[in-house]
Amino acid sequence: MLKYVMKRLGYAFLTILVLIIITFFMIHAAPGDPFSNGKAMSEATKLALQEQYGLNKSVPEQLLIYIGNIFQGNLGISTKYARPVTKIIADSFPASFDLGIRALFIAVVGGIFIGTYAAVRRGKKADSAAMAVAVIGVSIPSFIVAALLQYFVALKINQLLGPGKQLFPISGWTSEMHKILPAIALSLGPLATISRLMRTSMLDVLHADYIKTAKAKGLSERMIIWKHALRNALMPVITVLGPITATVLTGAFVVEQVFSIPGMGKYFVIGITENDYLLTAGTTVFYGVFLVLSTLIVDLLYGVIDPRVKISKAKE
């Protein structure tokens, strides 16, 4: 088990390092520089600015300084906002994270429930309906769902309620009510993925011998499904949680834009369009590291939850 953990940690570290290096070189290759934003500037001022931001050093030197700084938790200063990138992230990430966690929660709980229900009613109308919804959920991009919810649920219902009254706010991020619609919009895709996966794995498990034994013992169907089958059927779902976290958090960019949520997505785009090297690099590296670590945690948890993984890895 220790060997497995060390191996996974090593890969995670390597992935993060590669991400940092890729980010660095891509930002370097980007056209334009942060000081050519239309304002006239004398050569001396330009040189002084380059000196201040360390842009006159050689590229490998800059890379080493950059990596060193990142590991000290210093992502540099945004040229556009003249604020440390870490500050910007610290201000905006909580909203993104909050939205992501809510969406993930809805997706996991809802997906497990729908998948199990469809598997138990295999071949019946409920099954077909659940799977039809799942395919549609996979096929509609989250920003469209977000816009539709905003229009039909928030705007139209508020209009029906009359002036001054509202059920769901149209945009913003101040109260609990603000957080419901964005979370639903963001969760629909992953929810569909999880419920399809859950259905397949549940069907597999329901054919296992130990389920027949449980039936023969005379246990109720509810008991069999929720206590005996669910635990084993959950395993494949846990393996995709890592990638799904990545999908949810990157998907949050667009949902944030639709509902005007003060999250990190905005800075990502601004960093790119304004040639703000350090802002783009910082947000990318932060997101990358966050997602690599969450995948790592999920994988390690998988080893803890399913003893079979531990044994097979030990044999290896």
Add this chain to the structure above:
Amino acid sequence: MIPKKKPNVMSKINHNETVYDCDCEVSADEFTHIGPMKNGGEHIARRSVGYFQGAVEYLMRDKLALILILILLFIVLGSVFIPMLSSYSFREQHLEHVNAGMFYTAPDGHHHLFGTDSLGRDLFVRIWEGGRISLSIAFAAVLINCLIGILYGGISGYFGGRLDNILMRVIDIINGIPYLLIIILLMTIMKRGIATIIIAYAAVGWCGMARLVRGQILQLKEQEFVICAQTMGASASRILLKHMIPNILSLIIVNLTLAIPGAIFTEAYLSFIGLGVPIPMASWGTLANDGIVNFQRYAFQLLLPAFFISITMLSFNLLGDKLRDAFDPKLRR
């Protein structure tokens, strides 16, 4: 003595008479040779159907699959021909009637089936023009992914050993980084345009296909026909391309179909956060992005591209599922 029962004509055996007396002895000379069956001896009850032919026939019998194929054909052909044949171009502005509603006919005789956008451009043409761009991006990106994936996975699986190990670790690392982040980064250093989106998506999208092909090649490698080809001195590239890839072609086709919605989504996503094709070009993603500005007043400007994106993704997803069933002989019965 001639036996009562002649064993030569199979169809005439009466099952009621097949009670043999155990005492009777039948010697070889009691039988006479009458030659092969006269007619129908070689008759095959059912037409012999090849693998792909069988799959196609299975698909054609499925009504839903047929409808999906027709929808996709309609969208593809429409994207190719409608912008060509239309009386408006996708960038032509009609400033007298901006933000016109659906089925709008202007006093000057202009007819806009889907209305116009905030710059007075005909939405009907723009939608099909957008389909052209979105679909060509999706098809091109997925095809490139597929080629890289087959090559990479094939080499990795066939040669195995240390090379396989290194190649797979590279994939592990690329997969560890969310692909949208890499695409966004790539988009920053390249000029906006169709080629950029294709290249950016192709740079990271091949990992899944490579893994799939590698897994299949690992299994096929152990089979007799491959060993046979090896003993006959076929080169590695010949074995891979002529013997192994055709065997996994069905799997590749299914995954290709299921990858297209992903590519359409990525294009829409990038356009939506403002990294799509440059104006005045239109893709479904940029149309949706334009539409969201006026969404509260002119909802159809978003709903139309949204509908086209969704229906195309849905059709490809469902068709992929159907293809998977059709190519799986176990499910076909």
